[in-house]
Amino acid sequence: VTIEQEQRASDLMGRSLDGDKVAYAELLTLLASATSRFVRARVGDVAWVDDVVQETLLSVHGARRTFDRRRPLAPWFYAIASSRLVDAIRRERRIASRELAGDVLFDPAAGGSGNGDAAEARVAIDRDALAIAMRSLTPKQRTVVHALKVRGDSVRDVSGRLGMSETAVKVTAHRGYRALRRVLGESRRGH
Amino acid sequence: VDTESLIASLAGRAERVRPLPPPARRWAVWLPAVLALTGAGLWVLGIRPDLGSASATPMFVAPGTLALGTALTAGAVALVLAVPGGDASGRGRLVPLALLGGWGLWLLAMAWREPATFASGIAWPWTACFGKVFAVGALPAALTYVMVRRAAPLDGGWAGGTAALAGWAMGAVGVQFACPNDQAAHLLLTHFAAVPVFALGAALAGRRWLRPLTAG
Numbered sequence: 001v002t003i004e005q006e007q008r009a010s011d012l013m014g015r016s017l018d019g020d021k022v023a024y025a026e027l028l029t030l031l032a033s034a035t036s037r038f039v040r041a042r043v044g045d046v047a048w049v050d051d052v053v054q055e056t057l058l059s060v061h062g063a064r065r066t067f068d069r070r071r072p073l074a075p076w077f078y079a080i081a082s083s084r085l086v087d088a089i090r091r092e093r094r095i096a097s098r099e100l101a102g103d104v105l106f107d108p109a110a111g112g113s114g115n116g117d118a119a120e121a122r123v124a125i126d127r128d129a130l131a132i133a134m135r136s137l138t139p140k141q142r143t144v145v146h147a148l149k150v151r152g153d154s155v156r157d158v159s160g161r162l163g164m165s166e167t168a169v170k171v172t173a174h175r176g177y178r179a180l181r182r183v184l185g186e187s188r189r190g191h
Numbered sequence: 192v193d194t195e196s197l198i199a200s201l202a203g204r205a206e207r208v209r210p211l212p213p214p215a216r217r218w219a220v221w222l223p224a225v226l227a228l229t230g231a232g233l234w235v236l237g238i239r240p241d242l243g244s245a246s247a248t249p250m251f252v253a254p255g256t257l258a259l260g261t262a263l264t265a266g267a268v269a270l271v272l273a274v275p276g277g278d279a280s281g282r283g284r285l286v287p288l289a290l291l292g293g294w295g296l297w298l299l300a301m302a303w304r305e306p307a308t309f310a311s312g313i314a315w316p317w318t319a320c321f322g323k324v325f326a327v328g329a330l331p332a333a334l335t336y337v338m339v340r341r342a343a344p345l346d347g348g349w350a351g352g353t354a355a356l357a358g359w360a361m362g363a364v365g366v367q368f369a370c371p372n373d374q375a376a377h378l379l380l381t382h383f384a385a386v387p388v389f390a391l392g393a394a395l396a397g398r399r400w401l402r403p404l405t406a407g
């Protein structure tokens with residue numbers, strides 16, 4: 001961060017704290033691109049860069065009152081960005097450890113025998129059934145269920161990102177789960 | 192939601208923000224508050240009858256000073272950790288841990304000289320001091336926890352652990368003014384031991400509940 005960038009960002013932050021919406025939008029745009037560069041410099045061009053950017057912006061918003069105008073913005077901001085990046089890396093590792101790669105899933109055309117193959121077949125069928133069931137959800141339900149159950153986000157995080165209240169997120173998720181149960185139940189009976 | 196929409200949404204919600212005072216000013220508010228809460232706990236327990244003569248002995252002064260040092264520095268570190276980038280080097284958090292370690296090691300060295308006191312030091316009713324440290328330190332710990340949570344701790348485990356360490360180390364200081372048993376083994380196994388146990392519990396709880404900014 002150059003001295004000019006730091007001064008510009010600190011000035012925008014100061015005006016944002018005074019309630020200047022235009023300055024705040026400009027600051028968040030500046031911080032979004034800084035976060036994007038920060039993440040890419042550390043983990044490369046991964047698919048979840050935007051997730052870290054958005055989580056960092058939400059955290060900056062939540063932590064604004066702790067910013068001390070007499071101190072530089074960069075250490076305060078990069079501590080948040082760094083923390084959100086670490087959270088994202090942990091989350092991605094968690095997801096990767098739970099997911100099965102596509103190339104190890106059971107391929108019905110290849111046949112097979114034994115208990116291992118049967119288990120793989122069940123996993124493949126369950127994945128297919130789940131994918132079909134997910135398609136039956138409304139776009140909003142699908143987004144919320146995916147965020148909560150696949151990405152492992154919290155209700156608060158999803159609420160902030162989608163601009164919904166936490167109660168609305170919970171209600172949407174509940175309706176989504178109920179719809180999934182219904183569709184998966186029908187699918188089981190069909191098999 | 193794309194980032195531009197999120198920025199528009201957040202900017203639309205921007206209002207004048209009342210900034211949180213810096214950690215040093217918050218510590219200056221925290222200190223008299225925890226001293227008052229500890230004093231209230233001590234008032235309930237009652238002051239030991241031999242305080243006048245005991246307070247000049249090394250077995251009262253040394254552990255009391257180390258416990259107080261642990262409490263004061265842990266409180267400061269907790270409030271610093273509650274601000275993003277507050278303890279960037281990570282070295283600050285080692286100070287209360289070093290004092291806690293010094294406190295425990297000093298008591299261990301003293302107790303080692305009199306191994307016979309180990310059994311009597313933790314026999315009833317002295318065992319109750321473990322609970323008394325919890326009781327006297329609970330409100331100071333809760334106050335520190337709340338003050339930390341009002342800010343924006345990025346590392347809930349450390350912030351929660353140091354907040355609890357501050358509260359319960361202060362509780363141990365208070366109990367020393369109430370408990371007439373200054374045997375090193377007793378101080379080590381009840382007054383001192385209670386502090387890291389509760390602080391560790393709070394650190395684990397903090398990882399879950401003291402992260403208002405995180406998705407976890």
